[in-house]
Amino acid sequence: MNQEADHMNAMTGNWISLGALDDIPLRGARRVVRGDLAIAVFRTGDDSVRAIEDTCPHRKGPLSQGIVHGDCVTCPLHNWVISLETGVAQGADEGSVRTFRVRVGKSAEVLLCADDLDADVKCRA
């Protein structure tokens, strides 16, 4: 069984633990899946974490597979640059993706805000 899956659903208040910060490569990302929803959780060069929907506004490229630079990711399919903070496409391109609140907890674990997921359940219902 997938070891990291053990972390799943361990809830602390409204925050869900996704695993250790070190599970994400520096300037890299990991995917978190929940039903049809895929979330890309990023760790930027300065060790902050960000979470956005893993679906590029252009043609649904998996943003978690892109190159992370500054507070942005470049999509692996056609090089759109998406802000990790706002989810908005940069430069001349137009579009945005959902963002999710995420933070690093006391014991260096990555926490995702469950309320933001609920919003998802509602809007999908």
Place this chain on the structure above:
Amino acid sequence: MKKRLVIIGNGMAPGRVLDELFEHAPDLYDVTIFNAEPRVNYDRIMLSPVLSGEKKYEEIIIHGDAWYVDHGVELLKGEKVVNIDRDAKTVTSENGVTAEYDKLIVATGSLPIVIPVPGHDLPGVLTYRDLDDVTAMLLAAKSGGKAVVIGGGLLGLEAAAGLKERGMDVTVLHLMPTLMERQLDAAAGHLLQSTLEARGIDIKTGANTAEILPQPNNKGVRAVRLEDGTEIDADLVVMAVGIRPNAQLAKDAGLKTNRGILVDPQMRTSDPDIYAVGECVEFDGKVYGLVAPLYQMAGVTARELMGDANDGFSDSALATKLKVTGVDLYSAGDFADGETREEIVLRDAANGVYKRLVLEDDKIVGVVLYGDTADGGWFFQQIKDGTDISGMRDTLIFGPAYAGGEALDPMAAVAALPDDAEICGCNGVCKGKIVGAISEKGLSSLDDVRAHTKASASCGTCTGLVEQLMSLTLGEAFDPDAVSPMCGCTDLSHDDVRRLIKAKELKTIPAVMQTLEWKSSCGCAKCRPALNYYLVCDWPDEYADDYQSRFINERAHANIQKDGTYSVVPRMWGGQTSSSELRAIADVVDKFNIPTVKVTGGQRIDMLGIKKEDLPAVWADLGKAGFVSGHAYAKGLRTVKTCVGTDWCRFGTQDSTGLGVRIEKFMWGSWTPAKVKMAVSGCPRNCAEATCKDVGVICVDSGYEIHFAGAAGLDIKGTEVLGLVKTETQALEHIVALVQMYREQGHYLERIYKWAKRIGYDEVRRQIMDDAEKRRAYFDRFVFSQKFAQVDPWSERVSGKDKHEFKPMATLSLQAAE
């Protein structure tokens, strides 16, 4: 409180109004722009270079999103205004957005004319006006096929040349007997026609379109029928027959209009709070279709908005150039024949040069130049100044270098221009302004001059003149060949960076960025992969590859597909396989339910549509059968295609299959600036297509002819011959040395053919064929770097490396957050 300025339309004219307004009075107005096009302000003139592939959309943006934020301008993209309420002083968009104004500018540009022949509204019939039109043409061009362009004027010919560049068969239909008859006389029109025909564009003049014929299902076009019954096959029809001012909105609001919106010299419409600028305007009975007068209008409007006195707009002579690379064409003024007119003509058929000056009362009134347009600006100046040319008539046609008997120095023409001579017609920038800016602001690059003066920043045809002015002003200090920086994070070029990495022994990406003073915190998606490659190449034993600086394909060792799945291509050395390999592939395909199996263009087998999580397991099974990664994803050695050679073929002269396999086994795993593809053919019949590869070998009786610098992708180019060697071992040594030379010098993403062209084919031959010591040194360095590179990335990952790459961090159950 600030006054409210609302602008309808976000084209080139109002963009310039705001530039001028903000330069002098940044805080006077709160500005709101409604733009029907869902985008920022871009250089419409440069759509043709985007169509032909010479530029990207990003490069022709005039005001990027940040500009609007910086200047506090609210830009409403994709909001088409449908109503102006002059009593309430509001405008309202299609989507119901309303804005109040104190001053309003109407800048709705013009609309392309569509000739209402049957079939004009079929899908596949386009006009040529905005980025969407270009995108639609590019999409159509992707599938090749035939394009018919209706209209042989400036726009039609630029569209035709662009579509031809993009690989379509192009026919131009022009109603008049010669091309561009409004700007060119008949002789120049014919010259232009033969130049375009020589490029493979079919041109029919006197051609009157009667009907556009649909495909049987009405889903597109099939052909264009002319009045005389001729049918021309077409998959795409572009109508470029002219434009008319877009004045309906203003008319509906009760403003005075005729063909366009009527304005006075101050650009005011019949309502004193409403201005109009750009192509939607009619002034003194004339409408406009080039940016130079529109920019003049913009200057007037900006002054009006600031309440400054000004001379108002006045109509003046216009000059035109055609922006088709390799065609030099210039016309200005009026060149119709007339009783009182005389002409001076120069024809140099051998050099394809034609020049014609039209004179009236000892003054130049018109000029047409073809093939050599260097003096266009000077002649245009004489027209505008109304210079009396009687004193220099004999040498006039040879331009300023001769006129008046001055010395024949290529710079002389520019030096001879007075300070008020116009250099950039689009932006109305004169020589004095450019020279002044260069010396006062210490400008040293073309980009600086563009940024500060706007000269050569629109259509770019005056770039040569601007560069000459820079040389005149700066002397030796100006280097027109100065190379462009790697990316926005640094001012250094690829060459500089490569040199400094070596010279300063920089061995990590942070070290490079620190020492070379990178402007961003951790680079961008352009420089990071480049730096990672340079470091891998220069310090093979010491540098730890930074996977986060590699594109996903090289990080996951498979090719990402459009749906986020991956494809897997194992090596089949030299294109050879066996029953056991094929059986192993068949088993993997069944076991993992792989949807598509395809033979690639590189003589091997591709399995497509594999889920990322499955990759390590797929590789494990392939590995058991002896397969290693084919690096179909890598900026590295891809395939070595071969033919059957002496093994089987009755014409084979050498063991081409054997040599191909030997090269592939020797060189696989190496990283290179861009991908490297090779082929070995057993005889000059060349069944392995070796003469369009990065490196190719043609076997002959006397040995091995080595080729390089071919291309068969985005560009098509036959190879250059490197030289002939006698033995297989020599062939291998030469090829390896050549590739190492490229590895050490190439810019990231630069294929061999571009690198070799940049440094010179002879230089490559000299170092690899003639200098045995150099060749040996290159060879040795390659062999050394292979010690660290020939590790199968698949088996590494099967044994657990980069595990995180292949599975989700967490899977949340759907109830979790409820």
